[in-house]
Amino acid sequence: MKKLIVTTVLIGSICTGVFSQKSDSSIARTIYDEALIKGESYEMLEYLCLSIGHRLSGSPQAAAAVEWARQKMVEYEFDKVELQEVMVPHWVRGDLEYGKIVNSAAIGTKEVPICALGGSIATGSNGVTARVIEVTNFDQLEELGRKGIEGKLVFYNRPMDARYIHTGSAYGRAVDQRHLGAAMATKYGAVGVLVRSMTLAIDDVPHTGSMKYDSVGIKIPGVAISTKGANLLSGLLKNDPNLMFHMELNCKTLPDVLSYNVIGEMEGTEYPDEIILVGGHLDAWDKGHGAHDDGAGCVQSIEALRILKALGIKPKRTIRAVMFMNEENGLRGAKKYAAVAKEKGENHIAAIESDAGGFTPRGFGIYGEPEALKKIQSFSRVFDRYGIIDLKKGWGGADINQLKDQGVTLIGYRPDSQRYFDLHHTSEDTFDKINKRELELGAASMAVLVYLLSEYGL
Amino acid sequence: MKKLIVTTVLIGSICTGVFSQKSDSSIARTIYDEALIKGESYEMLEYLCLSIGHRLSGSPQAAAAVEWARQKMVEYEFDKVELQEVMVPHWVRGDLEYGKIVNSAAIGTKEVPICALGGSIATGSNGVTARVIEVTNFDQLEELGRKGIEGKLVFYNRPMDARYIHTGSAYGRAVDQRHLGAAMATKYGAVGVLVRSMTLAIDDVPHTGSMKYDSVGIKIPGVAISTKGANLLSGLLKNDPNLMFHMELNCKTLPDVLSYNVIGEMEGTEYPDEIILVGGHLDAWDKGHGAHDDGAGCVQSIEALRILKALGIKPKRTIRAVMFMNEENGLRGAKKYAAVAKEKGENHIAAIESDAGGFTPRGFGIYGEPEALKKIQSFSRVFDRYGIIDLKKGWGGADINQLKDQGVTLIGYRPDSQRYFDLHHTSEDTFDKINKRELELGAASMAVLVYLLSEYGL
Numbered sequence: 001m002k003k004l005i006v007t008t009v010l011i012g013s014i015c016t017g018v019f020s021q022k023s024d025s026s027i028a029r030t031i032y033d034e035a036l037i038k039g040e041s042y043e044m045l046e047y048l049c050l051s052i053g054h055r056l057s058g059s060p061q062a063a064a065a066v067e068w069a070r071q072k073m074v075e076y077e078f079d080k081v082e083l084q085e086v087m088v089p090h091w092v093r094g095d096l097e098y099g100k101i102v103n104s105a106a107i108g109t110k111e112v113p114i115c116a117l118g119g120s121i122a123t124g125s126n127g128v129t130a131r132v133i134e135v136t137n138f139d140q141l142e143e144l145g146r147k148g149i150e151g152k153l154v155f156y157n158r159p160m161d162a163r164y165i166h167t168g169s170a171y172g173r174a175v176d177q178r179h180l181g182a183a184m185a186t187k188y189g190a191v192g193v194l195v196r197s198m199t200l201a202i203d204d205v206p207h208t209g210s211m212k213y214d215s216v217g218i219k220i221p222g223v224a225i226s227t228k229g230a231n232l233l234s235g236l237l238k239n240d241p242n243l244m245f246h247m248e249l250n251c252k253t254l255p256d257v258l259s260y261n262v263i264g265e266m267e268g269t270e271y272p273d274e275i276i277l278v279g280g281h282l283d284a285w286d287k288g289h290g291a292h293d294d295g296a297g298c299v300q301s302i303e304a305l306r307i308l309k310a311l312g313i314k315p316k317r318t319i320r321a322v323m324f325m326n327e328e329n330g331l332r333g334a335k336k337y338a339a340v341a342k343e344k345g346e347n348h349i350a351a352i353e354s355d356a357g358g359f360t361p362r363g364f365g366i367y368g369e370p371e372a373l374k375k376i377q378s379f380s381r382v383f384d385r386y387g388i389i390d391l392k393k394g395w396g397g398a399d400i401n402q403l404k405d406q407g408v409t410l411i412g413y414r415p416d417s418q419r420y421f422d423l424h425h426t427s428e429d430t431f432d433k434i435n436k437r438e439l440e441l442g443a444a445s446m447a448v449l450v451y452l453l454s455e456y457g458l
Numbered sequence: 459m460k461k462l463i464v465t466t467v468l469i470g471s472i473c474t475g476v477f478s479q480k481s482d483s484s485i486a487r488t489i490y491d492e493a494l495i496k497g498e499s500y501e502m503l504e505y506l507c508l509s510i511g512h513r514l515s516g517s518p519q520a521a522a523a524v525e526w527a528r529q530k531m532v533e534y535e536f537d538k539v540e541l542q543e544v545m546v547p548h549w550v551r552g553d554l555e556y557g558k559i560v561n562s563a564a565i566g567t568k569e570v571p572i573c574a575l576g577g578s579i580a581t582g583s584n585g586v587t588a589r590v591i592e593v594t595n596f597d598q599l600e601e602l603g604r605k606g607i608e609g610k611l612v613f614y615n616r617p618m619d620a621r622y623i624h625t626g627s628a629y630g631r632a633v634d635q636r637h638l639g640a641a642m643a644t645k646y647g648a649v650g651v652l653v654r655s656m657t658l659a660i661d662d663v664p665h666t667g668s669m670k671y672d673s674v675g676i677k678i679p680g681v682a683i684s685t686k687g688a689n690l691l692s693g694l695l696k697n698d699p700n701l702m703f704h705m706e707l708n709c710k711t712l713p714d715v716l717s718y719n720v721i722g723e724m725e726g727t728e729y730p731d732e733i734i735l736v737g738g739h740l741d742a743w744d745k746g747h748g749a750h751d752d753g754a755g756c757v758q759s760i761e762a763l764r765i766l767k768a769l770g771i772k773p774k775r776t777i778r779a780v781m782f783m784n785e786e787n788g789l790r791g792a793k794k795y796a797a798v799a800k801e802k803g804e805n806h807i808a809a810i811e812s813d814a815g816g817f818t819p820r821g822f823g824i825y826g827e828p829e830a831l832k833k834i835q836s837f838s839r840v841f842d843r844y845g846i847i848d849l850k851k852g853w854g855g856a857d858i859n860q861l862k863d864q865g866v867t868l869i870g871y872r873p874d875s876q877r878y879f880d881l882h883h884t885s886e887d888t889f890d891k892i893n894k895r896e897l898e899l900g901a902a903s904m905a906v907l908v909y910l911l912s913e914y915g916l
Contacts, residue, residue: 032621032623033621036620036621037620037621162494162495162895163490163491163494163495165490165843165844165845165899167895200895201894360818360874360876362845385623386623387623387820387848389847390845416818416874418818418893418895418896418899419893419896422893435876435877435880436659437620437625437658437876438876438877441623441876
């Protein structure tokens with residue numbers, strides 16, 4: 001057996017191509033072993049979720065998360081650790097979110113699970129009570145016109161389409177209702193919007209998320225309604241088109257707050273000016289723990305660097321872990337990061353974002369030049385055995401997308417997508433929904449990609 | 459747009475090869491759509507789990523599950539529905555399973571979560587109290603010899619190896635301790651065995667599972683100990699090698715019981731004598747609901763046929779759904795099925811088993827002739843877009859393995875494996891651990907494979 005090993009090593013030494021591949025494969029193996037046997041991502045996430053909790057931009061928890069991330073990077077002895085200042089919006093949910101179907105012929109008055117959409121204005125202390133007009137798209141608003149909409153609550157009820165295998169595709173095709181619904185409805189005199197929660201699950205959990213107002217136009221309150229609530233309301237409206245809905249919110253927007261992106265790096269030994277970014281966003285909606293969205297992406301990014309350090313790997317190119325602030329309701333951190341990078345003339349060759357949950361890895365979505373795509377696809381020789389199969393053209397991530405103009409290859413970590421939107425932006429996105437091995441496999445996959453990019457560039 | 463469609467269909471009609479592939483792809487699409495939009499697997503499993511519950515061979519619940527499966531197949535108007543008689547073992551856990559570390563120098567007396575292994579004898583009313591000898595493999599028993607083991611409890615504590623990416627590989631390399639541990643230890647005069655639970659999770663949940671006695675040799679009681687319990691015990695033994703453990707069980711084996719495999723089929727239109735089997739096992743350990751193991755496999759198999767019927771697909775070859783009885787502690791149903799098939803001279807061209815949980819599909823493991831493997835791998839043209847990537851040589855399943863001697867191609871459904879052994883054979887394998895879409899995607903994947911096999915044979 002010993003003899004065989006010696007022979008293999010010799011063959012490796014003679015044929016450099018083979019050696020390199022062999023060596024990459026064995027380094028990948030040690031990376032996965034480190035993640036699975038001595039990994040620290042799970043304990044990191046446990047702290048972030050259970051000791052800090054959710055951490056919307058501007059909140060005390062967001063500040064705690066910034067300091068926690070900084071300390072972690074210092075503790076792991078990253079070469080540089082830096083806080084990058086950024087002013088972030090400060091929206092607070094308040095302590096009142098209440099919705100009910102009023103005096104229905106069929107079921108009387110009934111409370112329905114709702115929650116404020118992020119950025120919404122409050123309803124005033126009397127709440128808003130109005131007739132409901134159900135639509136599934138913006139064209140219908142135009143057809144109904146001001147006459148059909150004025151003074152009413154617009155109820156957007158186009159479900160995510162379950163036929164998409166990747167749930168993100170279904171989300172992408174439904175989320176316009178949440179994001180733009182209020183701004184569109186206000187043009188026709190609506191007094192508020194109810195948006196079907198962005199999920200494929202049929203349950204009682206409302207899903208928050210960002211909404212946007214036009215700079216002109218009147219602001220109206222916007223809420224998410226649980227899918228069961230939406231189905232109930234829609235069913236009742238069929239026989240009772242004059243049905244009223246009542247909602248109360250006391251959320252508000254406070255002045256902007258100083259916050260930070262947290263940045264830590266390992267300097268490259270040969271090409272320190274070529275930067276490979278790996279990151280997630282530190283802020284999370286003010287429900288649950290932000291465990292999958294995006295605590296997972298943060299700890300996986302820190303863990304990727306920790307693993308390389310623990311294994312004594314000296315990357316040829318600079319590797320930078322970035323915890324972006326304010327992805328959820330403004331992208332201010334990502335915009336600031338990109339602006340500073342541009343100003344400094346930094347050369348990011350690739351940016352990887354993990355913001356799709358801490359589930360079993362399936363691959364990476366790649367946005368970049370054909371040669372970059374091809375090079376990353378060639379890494380399948382290393383990745384195949386770990387189930388990293390999807391190395392396709394695809395979406396990178398909301399934060400790293402701000403670097404697009406700078407010609408950076410954008411890479412989105414792609415875990416299994418089936419459970420993500422059951423939890424996304426809800427009280428259910430809690431630490432107990434994290435599977436330790438799935439999280440660790442993701443961290444290892446990211447570490448391997450970072451390693452290969454640092455070895456071979458793009 | 460209409461014009462484009464006509465052209466495509468025409469091209470399809472001229473080039474049969476292309477047409478066939480196109481048609482397979484569109485049929486696959488309708489199968490997935492049916493499963494995801496109008497699927498019934500989740501509701502079926504809900505009933506099996508919540509209205510019937512766990513269903514170990516010989517139990518009243520197993521009888522209820524048989525009748526439920528039969529009625530489902532009748533309700534779905536399968537061409538033939540049949541109960542196949544089989545005598546099954548009837549082991550009952552009793553109401554006492556209790557284990558404690560006795561009078562440790564460090565922590566005193568402390569209860570530890572244990573459960574009886576399936577098939578174990580009871581301890582007698584005084585329980586068993588004895589010193590503990592920890593080992594990690596059978597060779598160590600030989601080294602210790604009768605002198606080191608006699609009168610003691612053998613504690614098998616070799617963990618599943620977290621470095622395996624597919625958790626089934628880690629399980630396969632650890633389960634000898636549970637299955638053969640008692641039979642091996644009794645040779646050296648042990649009075650009982652404690653086996654570290656077969657899981658990668660570190661928690662307080664003991665995992666049951668089958669154990670085997672030699673036909674000669676004295677029977678000794680066998681229990682699973684939770685991984686936290688095992689770690690605690692192992693840690694204490696280091697400083698306190700004379701530590702005692704006490705355990706009490708009142709499980710027993712009753713006379714065999716008449717039970718059934720449940721079989722339903724759709725007759726093939728062109729080659730009715732060529733049979734494609736798709737199945738799971740109806741029995742489940744007497745903990746939790748047997749949701750993933752193997753309620754999921756049962757409902758997916760029934761659903762595969764239901765979908766084909768619902769879509770009006772007439773399979774060329776006969777498709778048979780088989781709910782095997784007694785996979786967990788005897789394989790009597792599978793053995794009976796195989797014997798009857800042989801006796802009747804039935805020609806099974808392929809047998810598919812889903813017995814690895816209801817998680818997101820990744821592929822199928824295939825055991826058969828190289829040509830069969832190649833043919834199934836050619837289905838990747840249809841499967842790729844659904845994330846069914848792994849079409850490799852691999853394990854079929856314990857039930858269908860009984861058909862191996864008959865030259866049947868054996869195919870094991872391979873879902874994501876990361877969470878399976880967190881739940882396997884425990885009180886945690888409950889319906890709430892099932893994700894609706896993951897279950898449905900599995901059912902669709904099995905239906906598509908069954909369809910392709912029925913079209914093209916092997």
